[in-house]
Amino acid sequence: MFFFRRGNRRLGGRRRWFAGRNRPWGSARLTGMGRVTLVAAAFLVLLLGWGAQVAWQARWEMAPFLLPAVSVVPPPFAPPRDYRLDPPLSRERFGFARAGAAEIDPSAVPRLVEWVDARGRMQGAPDLAQSSGAGVPSGNLRVEYSLDEELTEDVFEILRKGRVGRGHAIVLDPRTGRLLAYVSTDREAFPPERAYPAASIVKILTAAAMLEESGGWGAAACRYRGNKYRLDRRRLERPSSGRESTLADALATSNNQCFSQWTLSILGEEKLTKTFERFGWLSPSAPGHEAGRVEPAKTELDLGRLGSGLDGVRVTPLHVASLASILTGGEWIEPWWVDRIVDGAGRSLAMPERRAPRRVLSEEQASALRSMMIGTTTRGTAKSAFRTRRGRPLLGEIRVAGKTGNLTGRDPFGRYEWFVGLAPAEDPKIAVVVLQLQSNLWWSKSSELAARVLEKVFCDRSGCRPERADRWTGDLGDLAAPLLISNLERPLRGSQIE
Numbered sequence: 001m002f003f004f005r006r007g008n009r010r011l012g013g014r015r016r017w018f019a020g021r022n023r024p025w026g027s028a029r030l031t032g033m034g035r036v037t038l039v040a041a042a043f044l045v046l047l048l049g050w051g052a053q054v055a056w057q058a059r060w061e062m063a064p065f066l067l068p069a070v071s072v073v074p075p076p077f078a079p080p081r082d083y084r085l086d087p088p089l090s091r092e093r094f095g096f097a098r099a100g101a102a103e104i105d106p107s108a109v110p111r112l113v114e115w116v117d118a119r120g121r122m123q124g125a126p127d128l129a130q131s132s133g134a135g136v137p138s139g140n141l142r143v144e145y146s147l148d149e150e151l152t153e154d155v156f157e158i159l160r161k162g163r164v165g166r167g168h169a170i171v172l173d174p175r176t177g178r179l180l181a182y183v184s185t186d187r188e189a190f191p192p193e194r195a196y197p198a199a200s201i202v203k204i205l206t207a208a209a210m211l212e213e214s215g216g217w218g219a220a221a222c223r224y225r226g227n228k229y230r231l232d233r234r235r236l237e238r239p240s241s242g243r244e245s246t247l248a249d250a251l252a253t254s255n256n257q258c259f260s261q262w263t264l265s266i267l268g269e270e271k272l273t274k275t276f277e278r279f280g281w282l283s284p285s286a287p288g289h290e291a292g293r294v295e296p297a298k299t300e301l302d303l304g305r306l307g308s309g310l311d312g313v314r315v316t317p318l319h320v321a322s323l324a325s326i327l328t329g330g331e332w333i334e335p336w337w338v339d340r341i342v343d344g345a346g347r348s349l350a351m352p353e354r355r356a357p358r359r360v361l362s363e364e365q366a367s368a369l370r371s372m373m374i375g376t377t378t379r380g381t382a383k384s385a386f387r388t389r390r391g392r393p394l395l396g397e398i399r400v401a402g403k404t405g406n407l408t409g410r411d412p413f414g415r416y417e418w419f420v421g422l423a424p425a426e427d428p429k430i431a432v433v434v435l436q437l438q439s440n441l442w443w444s445k446s447s448e449l450a451a452r453v454l455e456k457v458f459c460d461r462s463g464c465r466p467e468r469a470d471r472w473t474g475d476l477g478d479l480a481a482p483l484l485i486s487n488l489e490r491p492l493r494g495s496q497i498e
Contacts, residue, residue: 018028051080063229083467086288087145087337088112089168089184089192091156098149111339112145112152112315113204141349142342144278148472152181152372153454158452159185162444166190166414167436168317168334171453172325174422175432177333177354190412190437195314197416198281199405200254202309204369204420207251209267211365214247222250222258231256236264252375254404256308263307269297271305278360280332292319309405317435320420324431327369327401347445373401374425377447380404382419385447394451396464402426404447414439419446423454429469430457 006340088097090376097112103332117140154168164185171181184192225242250258259282263272273294275281292315297303306312318335325333334355341349361369381404386394404416415438422428432453434446457472458464 011041043322048299049430059089062306083363086193087182088114089145090187091137091185094152096184097145097147098153099100101149110146113144114143114148115140116143116198117141130416136254140344144340146178146180146337147182148180151472152183154456155181155183155453156421156448157372158456159183162449162452163441163442164436164449167434167446167449168192169449169453170317170321170433171457172321172324172335172431172433174328174333175473176336177322177325179321179335179337180430184336185228192317195290195316195319196435196437197311197407197409198309198313198320199407199416199418200290200309200313201315201320201323201403201405201418201420202307202313203251203254203259203405204327204373204403205275205279205281206263206267206307206309207247207362208279208365208369209271210247210262210277211368213266213271221246222255222261224255224257224261227255228257231241231260231301231304231310233301236260236300238265248372248375251372251403252378254376254381254382256310259308262305264300264304267307269303269306272303276313279326281313281319281497282323285322286335289316289318292316296435304415310407317433318434320418320430322434324420324422324428326360327366327373328428328431330359330366331357332365333357333362351485370401370422370425370428373403374399375423376402376404377421380384382421382445382447382451385445385451394455395423395458396468398423398458398464399425399429400454402447404445412437415442417446421447421450421454423458423469424466427466429466429473430454445457 010360019200053301088094093114094112101111101113103113128355129190151171155171159167159169166186166189168190169181169183170179172179182192184190222244222245223238223247225239226235228245238261245253245255245258247258276292276294282294284291292313294306295302295312297306297312302312304310321335322332325331325335334357336354338351341351343349364386376382377400382402386400386402388394400421400423402419402421406415417436417438419434420431432450434450434453436442436446436449455464458468459470
């Protein structure tokens, strides 16, 4: 061989296996030319590595010029009037969307993906299609949802273990309105797009109106007799003697007598109706969802029942989800669940703009309402749901601002039980809305189901920490935060990857 030679010297008629440098005699060894070739090959590998690094840096510096024009300015998305893009709420559609996400990028952050036609109807995975150039592209569209795959699976499992036959659950980032989970157990019998009796969730809006009228918590005091939950004509007026309750205590314990008295003596029907309208409850909560409804009060008892949530108000679960955003920063924010829509050619389409946020409450009023709602989970109607069997706080030091609501109603008939919660109460990162329609036999309260969802978000074996919610909301800093699908069309700069 040109690069190798084999030794064959013998000593004493026997082969000398070891000598000098512990190398066996008779083995192959490099010649001088072989050593030179090996050094040259190593130098060439280093040179290629250096060249690849220089080319990679140059690529990111030229990123804005390398992206195609359609990615910088995506084509507009002009859906027809009857266009609907419903999220994968059922377990069956969730399975399809989960498989679609794995097909696109198995190593990506778990999100749900579906293929739909130009009118929003679910389709199978398409072949590459050509865009029509304007309006709705031809072929199927790929919808990439904001809904988190793992969290949605956890919520489905919590509802299954709670034996929820007809129910809805929503998990969202209340600061942005971005839905992280949107689940329905029986969409046919109990559609999430319909409006249902709001029950005692109304008391949050009545309390907000009271804060504006009275200017503080203690300015409105209530006196009542007997069962605080029972309401009739005799209990509409303030009695001469009885037990006293503040606004915070009445909200925590869901005192129907107090809220009916305040509605009649301080607020009135016009003020209360304007509050419902300002909170967005009389408009559609999202595309494809019904608007809320308020029935006019014909008697004083009707007005008292309206202000306490016993009758007269119907809203969708997304109305209550947008209420969580108002309680967080004082602004109404439209809920949304689509990160991106991609046509058959792989181009992101420009989505219709969502409705702009608008101020409903001051930040001080929103903070005051959250402080009062903490009493619901510490000493009020949801106290047991947020305690362990030993009586310890379920989420450790994380406090939850919440409100329960239950009411027997019709269309469909049953017991409607609500819960809305925000955590941490001082600076909410996650909001949960649970509504279930119970029959005579039921297993879990909505507050208990919501508590288990929050436990999944904030807790692990080492304990409960607010920072654990950051893996869904993206508050991990510029270097560690996951890149949202909705931001994929923005070219990355070199400083983002160094």
